[in-house]
Each structure stands twice: as structure tokens, then as C-alpha cells.
Amino acid sequence: MRYIILISLLLTLAIEQSFAQTTLIRGAQVHTAMQPEPLVDTDVLLRNGRIAEIGQNLQAPDDAQIILAAGRALTPGLFAGITGLGLEEVSLEENTVDYGLSLEHETGMMRPEFDVTLAYNPLSTVIDINRAEGLTWTLLGANVSQNGGLIAGQGAAVSLGGSFNAIMEGSRSLFVNVGADASGFSGSSRAAQYMLIEQAIREAKSTPRSLQYEHRVLTLTGRDILSRYLNDGRWIIDVDRAADILQVIRLANKHDLQVIIQGGSEAWRVAAQLAETGIPVLLNTLDNLPGSFDQLGARLDNAAILAAAGVRIAFTGGGTHNARKIRQIAGNAVAHGLDWYTALRGITRNPAIILGLAENTGAIRAGMRGDLVLWSGDPLEVTSFAEAVWIAGQPVDMQTRQQQLLERYLPENPDTPRHYIK
């Protein structure tokens, strides 16, 4: 039995690699995300899962499928933001949601060893639906849930191509929460959040024997994992208030942590400090209301102010099911002062750089993974849609549950009962 599984696994891998389709996209307006001006009337060749060549009037290989772009926009596959794609089917159905840890007997404990990527299901229809909208990769996030901890756990970037081997190597990230939303985990004071994080760091740096006291916040495994993030790996810290962002910068400097701010409603206020320390911000343009006392300074031009100050920005915030909203989030940043090119970079190259994936992902350059989207119009415009999507050089099946529901209910007065339309 085990033998058969192994064979079929090998076959699957073989199919993915050697029967990879070759595709030549002709005459596109290519937004490489490497330079502000698009390449006009340009061809892109996808071969062996990668971008093989970019140029004008490329020679079509014999086995190539030719796609006539007719001047339409071609972009890198889009970043979906921090989501629970593949970790969540129906938000209110608890047993279909896997991105948060809630161990009731462990109040006060932090579990950095909690790794959401183990729950990733590449066959989730929620992925299909967002992939068909041009989203080719996402950062799986560990969320705070009831009885979770300040350190919520680990996530990583995954490719949305449907493979069981979806994790994008080098993108492992630790998710941490600071501020009012996390005050329930810190004895109701945010001051204690820094106290507890410092304690966790101290425990991670110590040998097990030296820590025989009662109120430890990490398990032995947790110490191992956290100590890795002290040496390498990203700390994605969800924080909004300017004063808290400065505390996070202090923490990052003190322990030499590689920090990424998530949320950052008041980040514009400390843009200079963020630029100086090279800390990037993952933000949602549409979070412009003072939703909490941590967000009284929220504003629509947060992205524009940060980018002008030299802070690297990327977008997030569409959530899991509607992750596709990320284009609208980027487009609204343009409506509120950000230049179009930086906005596109905010959902392509910038998140790839931030997550250590820029060699392979997030731009159109020869040698990179063949993640591309051909658009009906301006990719940041709400009336545009993805016409074709490729992940690792393979065309994405644009048929989704939602498309099938549409096709079932689109015909007026069909001849057969609708349940036979499928």
C-alpha cells in the first residue's frame, strides 16, 4: 500500500514537471513590477514552469500554446495578502477554520510552535475562487483567537496553484499581536505585552535547566522555535497605534529582529522611524475609520505618506473569502495619492521582497516562476477582471464553484431543471 502511494506521488510530481505546458503570450502590455513604464507590445514565453523569455516578436516553440494578448495588461500573479486561504472554508463553522489556536487550559501560554501551514488544504474551493481572480500566492497567517497568545503562531507564504507542496521556501513568519486587540492576553494592560514578549525571548535564549520557575510562557518546543526566530525569520507584528509601533521598533532593535508591521493604521505618523529602520508595512488602505482608540489617526493616504517617506509597503486586508478585494485596496491607495506603479508593486514585488521571495516571485523577469495574469483592463480597476491566470507556468482552470453556480442560474427558463446544468 505504501509502495503504491509512493508511486502515485512520484507520478504526480513527474506530471507537474515534465509535462509542463509551454505558452507564448503575444503582444501584451507587460507590467513587470521591476520598472515603472510597462513594456508595450511584448511577448512572454512560459516554459518548464518559469518565465523563459521576454521580448518582442519572440520565436514560438513548436509545442507552445499561443495566447494573443492584443495589448491587454499582463502582470505578475498577485499577492492575496495575509489570509486563511486553504485554512478556512466557512468562517462561522468552527470546525472548518484552522488558523487560530485556542487551548483553554493554557491561558497565558504562548505557542510559537503552532504552525498553520500544517492545516493547509490546496483543494479548498475558496482558493479556486480567488485564484481565478488573479491571486497566485498568499501569506497564511496565524490569528489570535480566544485563549490564544500574544505570539499567535507561525505561517508561511504558499502558492495557490493547487499543489500539496505549496509552501514557498524561506517565507516562514511568526505572527505577533500588540495593542488593544491583544490586551486580553496581557492582564488587560498593553504594557504587559512587552513584558511577556521579553519573558518569552528570555526563555527562548535560556537552557531548559536554567528555567525551572512556575510561570513559564513557553513549552520546550516553543523555546526551540522562538529561538530560531531570534536568529532568522520574520516577525509579523499586528499593531496600529503610533506609540506601539515605536515600542515594536525598540524591541526589534534590541533583539535584532526582522520585523514587518501589519495593520499600521497610525504608521504614517512614525513613517520616518520606519524608513530609518527599514521596517516594511502591510496595510489596508480602506481601514480609514477610527475603529478603535488605537486607530484614531487612521487615514486614506496612509500608504501614500509611507511610500513618500521611503517605507516599503504592501497591501493586505481583503480577508480570506474576499481576498480578491486586494486590487480594490491597491486601487484606492492610488485614488488617495499613491502612484500607480507603487500600488501595483504593493501586491506583487513588494510583498515578495518583504517575505524573502523576490528571486522567484512577484515580478516578470526571465527565470522567475511563471505566475502571470492577463487582465481585461487596468488591473487595479474594479471593473476589470482576470481573463487568464498562470501559476508555475500552467494555465489555471477558471471554472470555479461560483462560475458553475452562475452558469446554472444564468439561462432564463432553461429546458431542463437547473440541477442538471453542471
Added chain:
Amino acid sequence: MRCLSMFILLIAIAAASLGVTQAQPQEAFASTYTALDSPPIVLRNATILTGTGVRMDNADIAFRNGRITEIGVDLEMSDDVQEIDAEGGWITPGIIDIHSHLGVYPSPGTVSHADGNEITSPATPGVWAEHAVWPQDPGFEAARAGGVTSMLVLPGSANLFGGRGVALKNVPATTYQSMKFPDAPHGLKMACGENPKRVYGSKSIAPMTRMGNLAGYRAQWIKAQAYKDKWDQYHASEEEDAEPPQRDLAMDTLAGVLNGDILIHMHCYRADEMATILDLAKEFNYQVTAFHHAVEAYKIADLLAENGVCAAMWADWWGFKMEAYDGIQENIALVDRPDNGCAIVHSDSAEGIQRLNQEAAKAMARGNRTGMDITPADAIGWITAHPAKAMGIAAQTGSLETGKMADVVLWSGNPFSVYALAEQVFVDGALVYHHTDLEHQARSDFMLGQQPTAGE
């Protein structure tokens, strides 16, 4: 002043004698809204979408004393009219959100401000959302910057009968009465499906199932019919000393629905449940005005159109609960398709209300992707004329027509674009928001002295 109260009293007596109201005096919590003073204005050379399916290019619109006086090309104006060059801009009716919780779930979302849902009983038709509206919610000014001039503020959906909703004009105000849309009918919020059964079922209180939901509605309507009959008999009585029946706030609301004075706004996702509710409405002889959220409305678009029921929907929300699992982005376009179809784009969100034009744009584009031919002139109705109709205020606002309230938005460009901004927003002919003029950007009391959120 005395003269005014006498006048109100006379109206109340007149209304009562006509049988328009049962027990609920019409003047309770009356609107004190008055339009801001404004000179007569003409906006020139814009692309105008009237909200009635018409697009006019290089056209002008004039208003005076709060009302639209003329729409056309090269209008001739007298010297007292303030001219505004709107060339390159687009003009639409003021945007109307038929599903908002601004003021009742305001920003910031503090515990003390969570006033949107009286989750103490599955039937609370006696509560009124307006009694919880905090006029200082900064969400109102953010919505104004998105061109929203009117909205229906509703209670939440935990209850089978959630209470009365209130139509507001989106003007800066210290009291909700001074935002209250004059002469707009009340709405009654009802809810289908998961929310009531989850909220109460989890406490082992009925309803625990959809069966319990239906039994709950029917029990209340039976009581309401008896209540209405008592009042009808009282009003019909010729005895001079007839004793009026005891008033009941919950039954006042339900009887108001049975009399046709209060409009039903029903949170309902699934197609089969909406069909069940239409049968419930037939059983008790009332009209459902609009299903809200209506994620599966596309499956029964014909049935909704036949029954004259509107559906208020999101452009793309789905999957957050089981009853939202079958959401598709073509929902709005498919509901709009039949003759008499009444599609509305709503927000149910302090974020979404700021960009209803973009939500309508997404829905339009998805419809056109299937081969439909929906133009901006059609789709603007989803966020103007259609919600106005379902809120019972279409005679006054929701479209650009002579004599209607001058609730008008001037956009920087085609509003069916992510890049378009509302540049100037007029309510009853008065400029209430100007994109670049901070003097015309009202700030709520709460935001005074806080960090700057624009400019600098």
C-alpha cells in the same frame, strides 16, 4: 411655538381619524431636519446620470431652495445663481445606503457604543434604532465623503423582529431628530436563518432551528392581528366614551406593518428561505419590501420580481457563514434582469458605505462579463432610485428630476471607477462636503482635537 404644536396636534388628529395610524402617534420623535441655507446653484457641463436610466452628456443641473429646478443642456440662469464648472465631472443623485448601522454601531467600536441590537429576546419590534443613533459617529462624515446623502439605519439581525429602522439625511447634526428624513416611513428589521437560531438556540431558548424561526414569526403576527383588530374596532366605534385599548410598543410596530405604514426589511440569505417568507407574508397579508443581504437572490430573481420585492445585496461578500456559501458576484445583475426586478447595492459596513459606487461598479462589470449590457446609467439606480423606492422616499429623492430634493454628487470622473472621488456633495441643494475645501468637511465632536486624518 404654540402655533406649531397646535398644528402637529391637528395633523395627529387628522391622521388618526383617517385610520392612517393605529396607536402610534405620528409625531413621536418627529424630524426636526431643516435644509442648510444655500444660494441657487447650477453645475455645468457634466455627464449626468439621472438615476432613471438616463445619461446626459455636457449637461447642466440647477437647484434652488433645496429642490432641483432644471436639468438640460446650456441652461439659462439668472444672475443670482452660483455657477460651478463641472466639466469632466460626472453627476449622480446622492447615494443612498439602505442597510447601515452607522450611529448604532459607531466608530470607535467601544463596548459602550454597541447599541445596534437588543439581543434580549427574539422578538423586540418595540425598539427603535433611532433611539440609539449617536450623531457624532465619524462614520457619517466618511460616508458623506463617499457621496452618501441618505441612509436607512437598522437594528442588527440577532432577533426575528429586531426593531424599527430610521431613514436619515446624512448631514452633520447634534441630534438624530435633525437628521431624520422628513416624512419617511419607518422600516421594521426582521431576520431569517442562522443568526436568530444561533443567538437564542445556543442559550436553549427558541428559536433553535429554522422551524423555530417560522413559529416565532407566526406567533407574533397572530398577536399583531388581534391587536390591530382591537384598534380597528375602537376607531370604528361610534360610542363617544369608548375606551382605547392598552398600547403595546411591540404590537404598535407590527400593526403598523399590517396597515402598510411600516416597511419590512428582512435579513435573509437563502433562496428557499426567502420563498418561505413570501408565503408567510401572504398568510398574514403584508408586503415584504426588501430582502437584505439576499446572497442567493439570483436563484429566485423571477419570484422576487413577480412579488415586487427588492433585494439589497453586496457585490462580492460570501462564505463567512453557511447561508452565504453560494454567493456569486453576478447576484445583483441577475436580480436586476427580470422586468420589475429591483436590485439594490447595500453596504452593511462603515467601510463599504464610503464606496458604494465601487461596489455597484463591480456588480455591473460582472453582469457585463456574462453578456448583459448594463450601463452606468442603469447601474447607478442600484444605489440611488432603487433604495429610495424601498425606503419609501422615492417621491422625494433618489433620482435627478425636477422638483425632487437636490441631493446631488459631483464626481471627479466616472463613478464606476476605483479612481473617482466625490468632489462635491449636496444635500437639499446645500454643499455638505467638498473634497479639497476643509471648510466644507464637517468633523464630529468626537474627532475634534484628535490626530489629523486628512490634509497636513
